[in-house]
Amino acid sequence: MIRGWTVRQAIVFCRLSASGTTDDKGQSPVALQKYDLLADMTRIAVLTSGGDAPGINAAIRAVVRTGVDRGWEVYGINHGYAGLIAGDFRPMGPRDAGEIMQRGGTILGSARCPEFCTEAGRKKAIESMASRGVEGLVVIGGNGSQTGSHALAEMGFPVVGVASTIDNDLYGSDITIGVDTALNIALEAIDRLKITASSHHRGFLVETMGRNCGYLALMAGIAGGAEAIVIPEYEMEPEGVAEVIHSAYERGKPHAIVVVAEGAHYNAERLGRYFQEHRDRLGFDLRVTALGYVQRGGAPTYADRMLGTRLGAAAVEELAAGRCGVLVGMRKNERATTPLGEVVSSKKPLDENLLRLAGVLAK
Numbered sequence: 001m002i003r004g005w006t007v008r009q010a011i012v013f014c015r016l017s018a019s020g021t022t023d024d025k026g027q028s029p030v031a032l033q034k035y036d037l038l039a040d041m042t043r044i045a046v047l048t049s050g051g052d053a054p055g056i057n058a059a060i061r062a063v064v065r066t067g068v069d070r071g072w073e074v075y076g077i078n079h080g081y082a083g084l085i086a087g088d089f090r091p092m093g094p095r096d097a098g099e100i101m102q103r104g105g106t107i108l109g110s111a112r113c114p115e116f117c118t119e120a121g122r123k124k125a126i127e128s129m130a131s132r133g134v135e136g137l138v139v140i141g142g143n144g145s146q147t148g149s150h151a152l153a154e155m156g157f158p159v160v161g162v163a164s165t166i167d168n169d170l171y172g173s174d175i176t177i178g179v180d181t182a183l184n185i186a187l188e189a190i191d192r193l194k195i196t197a198s199s200h201h202r203g204f205l206v207e208t209m210g211r212n213c214g215y216l217a218l219m220a221g222i223a224g225g226a227e228a229i230v231i232p233e234y235e236m237e238p239e240g241v242a243e244v245i246h247s248a249y250e251r252g253k254p255h256a257i258v259v260v261a262e263g264a265h266y267n268a269e270r271l272g273r274y275f276q277e278h279r280d281r282l283g284f285d286l287r288v289t290a291l292g293y294v295q296r297g298g299a300p301t302y303a304d305r306m307l308g309t310r311l312g313a314a315a316v317e318e319l320a321a322g323r324c325g326v327l328v329g330m331r332k333n334e335r336a337t338t339p340l341g342e343v344v345s346s347k348k349p350l351d352e353n354l355l356r357l358a359g360v361l362a363k
Contacts, residue, residue, distance in 0.1 A: 004059060019103065041320065044075070045137050046108070047083065047139055049145035053142075053176070053304075055308035057300075058300065058304070058308030058309045059162055059312035060309075075134060080113060084123045085259070094166075104299070121149055138162060139159060142167065145161070146343050160319055162315050162324055167213045171348045172342070177307050184301055185298050194257055197257065201254050204289060205268045205271055209291065213348075213350070216232025217264075226258060228362070230267075230271070232263040238278075246283075269290075
């Protein structure tokens, strides 16, 4: 893109250059450098980036169909920011977005893209969109994805983010796409393990995903009736876990379930090894079940389908209104927007009152 040009000036330049259009003196459209484009947006694109989450396809569907309803052309970008730089675009109409809402994952795919972390890579991305006349972008994803969308917004490109991550660690939205499905999958696993744990009077460690955020472990632990919950925000030493388990057996419980976040210092692997090494002294060990990527792969629940639908449609509305450089999410059960600069510079807090409640309910 030529220095000093706005994105939309560059788009018009690319369109006219491609068509061979010249001004009334037969010159190439360099005069567009001072051209102030006031035309309405007519062409947008959508990409998914980072970890997949159940409900993303519902968001894609909503972006495509609400965009088309406005008379816009909509492009899907394959493989996230890598596809954006490479120009891997595909036109999408209502039928292209059909029969996808009930599917997990993302039909557009996702990929890591170190090149996009560089200014040169981001310039390529903008030039790729400008050459195709794309005037606005919807980015569906979590922290890393929205860091990328913020970088594009800082360069002047109209972009709106959609809050999507099973970790629920994205600032600006109380709940994000994929969380409800991931929690229900974790709960089903805990319920099943509790049955066999009670039959054999055993203890189980269940590890959830979530990176450095303990939200999934905390909520699954509370709803699943865990005896102990270990999360990065409030670490628990192995001896503390052992004390909780001993107390549970003394109160007559036939089992012990400990839910652990993968980002905790004493994750399931370390805790399991500690209990194995000190089995003779502690009097028991713990069986380990790491849920891992199973939590991402389920068909989206009603809640995630509706959340994806609402946020995808909201992103198109924000672009149409010219309110760009924001993340669309949910706060207090209402649709809300947060500036992307605030999203990427803030940390979402975890409600410590819920952790205290978990301790009370486990007795």
